[in-house]
Amino acid sequence: MTEKTLILEIVTPERVLMREEVATVVVPAAFGYLGVLPGHAPLVTGLTPGVVRFRSGDGTHRLAIGGGFMEIAGNKVVLLADTAERAEDIDVARAQRAYERACQRLKRRGQDVDELRAEAALKRAVARLKAARQ
Secondary structure (H helix, E strand, C coil), X not given: XXXXXXXXXXXXXXXXXXXEEECEEEEEECCEEEEECCCCCCEEEEEEEEEEEEEECCEEEEEEEEEEEEEEECCEEEEEECCEEEHHHCXXXXXXXXXXXXXXXXXXXXXXXXXXXXXXXXXXXXHHHHHHHC
């Protein structure tokens, strides 16, 4: 690792998705997207469902996360994500179906629909679709 790079580690409850040397990271933080460069101040913040972008020697990459937390310490960024999926691994048709199901549930508000759960499913589906299509 050089002074111009970071170690990015993305961990889900199931596995360590990746541990890689990167130049920059952009995450969907609790109050908007947050960029991280080498030498960033220590930080712990919540993450919302969205698209994580990072740049490494072989280009810019994307993945969808379903929320979680981020810790920055030294030149290491750790994302503890509820769910995480690389853009190239996303099944777009399945994500589109999940989006449509969530929209249908939200149209039936008040009819035995768990609105918070439906809204969370919608946000996750949107994140997956954005990551796959960018």
